[in-house]
Amino acid sequence: MGDFVNEPFTDFAVPANRQRMEAALKKVAGELGREYELRIGGERLRTDQRITSTNPSRPEQVVGVFHGATAALVEKAIEVADRTFESWKRVKFDQRAEYLFRAGELMRRRKFELNAWLVYEVGKTWPEADADVAESIDFCEFYGREMLRLGPPQPLTPVKGEKNYLQYIPLGVGAVIPPWNFPAAIMVGMTTAAFVTGNTVVLKPSSDSPAIAAKFVDILEEAGLPPGVVNFVPGRGSAVGDSYVVHPKTRFIAFTGSKEIGLRISEFTAKPQPGLRWVRRAVLEMGGKDAIVVDNEADLDAAVEGVAVSAFGFQGQKCSACSRAIVVKDIYAEFLKKLEARVKKITVGPAEDPKNYMGPVINKSAMQSIQ
Structure with a gap:
């Protein structure tokens, strides 16, 4: 093996x-x-x-x-x-x-x-x-x-005069x-x-x-x-x-x-x-509420890509999805601008079409919770 x-x-x-x-x-x-x-x-x-x-x-x-x-x-x-x-x-x-x-x-x-x-x-x-x-x-x-x-x-710590094991x-x-x-x-x-x-x-x-x-x-x-x-x-x-x-x-x-x-x-x-x-x-x-922290020394383009992929992969329907971005104040405006531009490039449509990055949410209730 x-x-x-x-x-x-x-x-x-x-x-x-x-x-x-x-x-x-x-x-x-x-x-x-x-x-x-x-x-x-x-x-x-x-x-x-x-x-x-x-x-x-x-x-x-x-x-x-x-x-x-x-x-x-x-x-x-x-x-x-x-x-x-x-x-x-x-x-x-x-x-x-x-x-x-x-x-x-x-x-x-x-x-x-x-x-x-x-x-x-x-x-x-x-x-x-x-x-x-x-x-x-x-x-x-x-x-x-x-x-x-x-x-x-499984072996255990040996003790003189004893025979011990874990099963x-x-x-x-x-x-x-x-x-x-x-x-x-x-x-x-x-x-x-x-x-x-x-x-x-x-x-x-x-x-x-x-x-x-x-x-x-x-x-x-x-x-x-x-x-x-x-x-x-x-x-x-x-x-x-x-x-x-x-x-x-x-x-x-x-x-x-x-x-x-x-x-x-x-x-x-x-x-x-x-x-x-x-x-x-x-x-x-029982799920999670995950954050990505972006400070002013980060590669901003890499951070934007990471947040976008994590937040919108499988329509964000993961406990591991990025649901919060915590961004240092002095780069916040630039980060937001870049993130908005990146998100606008996401293609949405039927999941069987490989051109689409995002498919549907799971059901009507999930859709209504977003709307």
């Missing part, structure tokens, strides 16, 4: 790469609008609930129609994951890591196709989509290697709740970290981006991951969101999203509940 190396980004200035991306967009366009079932254990389930994913560049275009979970089906998924955990936790760590390496290789082979799904479902431009998928592959490769490192017994053990069922803005990378990262360490997963993708999660679950199935290790359970947060978190067999929650929902999950995990046998754990990422 070689050392970890980041997955390279695709150079779309190369004609062959542009052609492959155009072909992938055409292929995926022909697959838009299909229905997707829930996947719990080895079952594919349909319900009366529907979640419709649309293309934010063209809101009338349906990306996919997803059967949504009821509270009863969320409970069923957690029970199935809990039963599967009893066998999955006994699978050797190197075997679990192998599933990640297989999944990463399958994603690498289908990189352009996965890029295309991101373009259509969340309005990522070609480079933004490509970076999202590359990071997803990185998570598979990195976490697989980390499992190989951390899986064996990491899995926890149980995890509810994985990723966001729509990095629907591949964060979803893949949280899901693979959970199951490679011997846990089982109930995956609730964002209602704005369930298709890319469904494609990843397809890849896990193709990689041979046993049924019930990762369960695909999309559902409307407003209707069944609490069900994933409050079940007494949910051992931990991995969440990326709003502060409001993150704090709600934190409150749930802190309160004792009937039937709960442990202190539940939560991994919560």
Whole structure:
């Protein structure tokens, strides 16, 4: 096993790469609008609930129609994951890591196709989509290697007359709740970290981006991951969101999203509940408010470029986006003039058109918050 190396980004200035991306967009366009079932254990389930994913560049275009979970089906998924955990936790760590390496290789082979799904479902431009998928592959490769490192017994400080070692053990069922803005990378990262360490997963993708999660679950199935290790359970947060978190067999929650929902999950995990046998754990990422500081010794052109790229890449829909520029007073006017000129050069339009630097925001609510 070689050392970890980041997955390279695709150079779309190369004609062959542009052609492959155009072909992938055409292929995926022909697959838009299909229905997707829930996947719990080895079952594919349909319900009366529907979640419709649309293309934010063209809101009338349906990306996919997803059967949504009821509270009863969320409970069923957690029970199935809990039963599967009893066998999955006994699978050797190197075997679990192998599933990640297989999944990463399958994603690498289908990189352009996965890029295309991101373009259509969340309005990522070609480079933004490509970076999202590359990071997803990185998570598979990195976490697989980390499992190989951390899986064996770990040495401790030797004490004469004692034999001591540290062994990491899995926890149980995890509810994985990723966001729509990095629907591949964060979803893949949280899901693979959970199951490679011997846990089982109930995956609730964002209602704005369930298709890319469904494609990843397809890849896990193709990689041979046993049924019930990762369960695909999309559902409307407003209707069944609490069900994933409050079940007494949910051992931990991995969440990326709003502060409001993150704090709600934190409150749930802190309160004792009937039937709960442990202190539940939560991994919560709730955004940021990032600043770039520009002083009077800075290269002003470089600072302007950095602020513009950070603030407007993927329409600013990142927790890492520059949302504040703090500029020393005596260069403020010049900085603002240069920034205004730079921003006016940004091209805006449908994400599938590579000439556009900015695509759409994710949905009508996001658009209204800007207006």
